[in-house]
Amino acid sequence: MSKKDRTGKTDDIFKNIGERMKKNRQTKEDPDPPDEEIVEEETEVTEPTENIEENKETEESKTSSWNEDQSYRSSFIVTGDMENDFEDCRRKFRRNLKSNLSKQSAIELGWKLLSSLDEKYFEEVKATHSPDDDLIQALKSIIEEYY
Amino acid sequence: MAKIISIVNQKGGVGKTTTTHNLGYALAEEGERTLLIDLDPQMNLSTTVGIDCYAQKNSIYDVLRDKKGLPLGSVVKKTEHDKMDIIPSAFELSGAEIEFTKRISSSSLLSRSISNSIREDYDYILVDCPPSLGVLTINSLSTSDYIIIPMQPEVYGLYGIDMLLSTYEEIQEEINPKLEIMGVLITMHDGRLSLHKEMTEKINSYFKDNVFKTIIKTNTTLKEAQSNNQTVFEYDGRARGAKDYEKLAREVIEYVKER
Numbered sequence: 001m002s003k004k005d006r007t008g009k010t011d012d013i014f015k016n017i018g019e020r021m022k023k024n025r026q027t028k029e030d031p032d033p034p035d036e037e038i039v040e041e042e043t044e045v046t047e048p049t050e051n052i053e054e055n056k057e058t059e060e061s062k063t064s065s066w067n068e069d070q071s072y073r074s075s076f077i078v079t080g081d082m083e084n085d086f087e088d089c090r091r092k093f094r095r096n097l098k099s100n101l102s103k104q105s106a107i108e109l110g111w112k113l114l115s116s117l118d119e120k121y122f123e124e125v126k127a128t129h130s131p132d133d134d135l136i137q138a139l140k141s142i143i144e145e146y147y
Numbered sequence: 148m149a150k151i152i153s154i155v156n157q158k159g160g161v162g163k164t165t166t167t168h169n170l171g172y173a174l175a176e177e178g179e180r181t182l183l184i185d186l187d188p189q190m191n192l193s194t195t196v197g198i199d200c201y202a203q204k205n206s207i208y209d210v211l212r213d214k215k216g217l218p219l220g221s222v223v224k225k226t227e228h229d230k231m232d233i234i235p236s237a238f239e240l241s242g243a244e245i246e247f248t249k250r251i252s253s254s255s256l257l258s259r260s261i262s263n264s265i266r267e268d269y270d271y272i273l274v275d276c277p278p279s280l281g282v283l284t285i286n287s288l289s290t291s292d293y294i295i296i297p298m299q300p301e302v303y304g305l306y307g308i309d310m311l312l313s314t315y316e317e318i319q320e321e322i323n324p325k326l327e328i329m330g331v332l333i334t335m336h337d338g339r340l341s342l343h344k345e346m347t348e349k350i351n352s353y354f355k356d357n358v359f360k361t362i363i364k365t366n367t368t369l370k371e372a373q374s375n376n377q378t379v380f381e382y383d384g385r386a387r388g389a390k391d392y393e394k395l396a397r398e399v400i401e402y403v404k405e406r
Contacts, residue, residue: 006342007349013305018353020312024319024328025357 149182149269150403151261152329153291158307159278162297162334164191165369166395167275169388170295172378173396175230179270182223185236186257186287187277188243193235196226197376206237211247211256211286219260220268227381232269244281253282254322258290271399280314288318293329293403297363300333300346329402332395334363361395363388 154167167183174181184207185192190200200206203222210217223232247253261272274287288294296311298304308331319326331354337343351358364387372382379388 004341006345008302010302010305010349013309014349014353017305017308017312018355018357020316021328021354021357024316 148263149180149266149272150293151272151274151291152399153274153276153284153287153294154297155276155284155287155294155311156296156298156304156307157278157280157284157311158304161299161304161307162332162363163187163278164195164275165373166295166297166332166334166363166392167192167273168195169369169378169380169392170395170399171231171271171273172228172380173392174271174273174399175228176380176393177396177400179230179400180268181231182265182269182272183226183231183233184272184274184287185233186240186283187236187275188238188241188283189277190236190238192275193233195373195376196224196233196235198224198233198235200235200237203235203237206239207234208237208239208243210260211243213256213260218262219265220262240277240283243283244279247282247286254285254289254318257286261290280311285314285318288315288326289322291323291326293327295329295359295399296331297334298331298350299335300343300350302346305346328357329399330357330359332359332361332363335365336362337365359395359398361391361398363391363395366391 154163171181171183193200205217207222209215210219222234226233276284276287366388368383368386369379369388372379375382379386
């Protein structure tokens with residue numbers, strides 16, 4: 001008599017969950033990618049520029065908060081082994097982006113977000129808030145007020 | 148600083164509330180200052196602790212709504228155990244899915260309300276999540292350091308974990324990179340059932356160190372304790388359920404220490 005198959009066709013699900021959990025544990029234990037070749041990658045949040053020469057933070061860049069075309073670069077490092085695993089690479093990149101976002105970058109992203117949401121609100125915001133104010137606080141209050 | 152742990156599984160009836168209550172009490176018994184947060188609009192945890200959620204002047208709903216400027220500390224209530232407090236649920240939370248999702252910051256309402264002083268007042272904050280992957284659960288995961296996933300050793304429970312993992316991965320990527328799975332907790336295990344034995348073997352074999360060594364065995368005393376608005380420790384400290392949760396608390400403390 002053959003043994004009853006009580007757990008049915010669950011092996012694939014078990015395997016899938018097990019591998020994802022294992023990957024999570026490994027990522028936690030080794031959060032930083034090793035320093036090797038530098039490659040840039042795009043994200044949904046930002047639009048990285050191809051112009052690497054614009055490295056110097058000039059006065060112009062500091063006062064260009066209203067410039068919606070301003071883009072951001074990342075110093076994220078992609079190693080050979082990461083190229084084989086896009087999901088892992090993407091996760092590490094996002095984490096890197098979050099930890100490296102400067103206050104100024106965060107604010108400018110915030111302004112971009114506001115401007116893309118509703119032009120009417122944005123005009124009102126522009127009239128009452130200056131990007132030279134305490135930006136974090138200003139942005140926070142704007143978001144709370146309008147959204 | 149308190150470690151925040153979400154007790155989460157979108158499947159209902161897997162032992163989230165029982166685990167939050169009894170694990171919280173066991174941690175308090177170990178000398179850890181513990182805060183329970185009941186985010187489930189069903190209010191079972193709050194009711195079991197003996198709180199009349201309808202009689203609250205202000206509740207966690209008001210804090211999350213952020214209209215009155217109330218701090219989270221203002222809705223903390225004492226329990227019978229001097230080292231365990233609770234933030235009760237509120238019936239208004241049942242409408243939170245619709246109300247909160249309209250807000251741009253809907254995923255960070257809880258994290259914004261948890262101040263440093265609350266974190267300093269406790270060693271552990273356990274959040275009892277609702278049985279869904281909606282805005283309340285997302286808020287909890289966005290705030291937490293760890294998640295514990297209670298799971299019955301049955302096939303439907305397995306499908307639930309698959310879905311939960313997708314949400315977990317998304318939140319970890321987009322909102323809370325520090326979020327970590329502390330482990331899957333096998334609950335309601337009935338040693339007489341071959342299915343439970345085989346599922347448990349598979350869970351351990353595939354999930355490896357992502358599973359708690361402690362297994363919460365099926366135990367009527369756990370349910371009887373709930374009927375009496377008590378933890379299993381208060382109802383019958385010699386019961387198997389009490390021993391299981393005591394063991395789990397030690398495992399949790401050990402895990403956090405090693406991090």
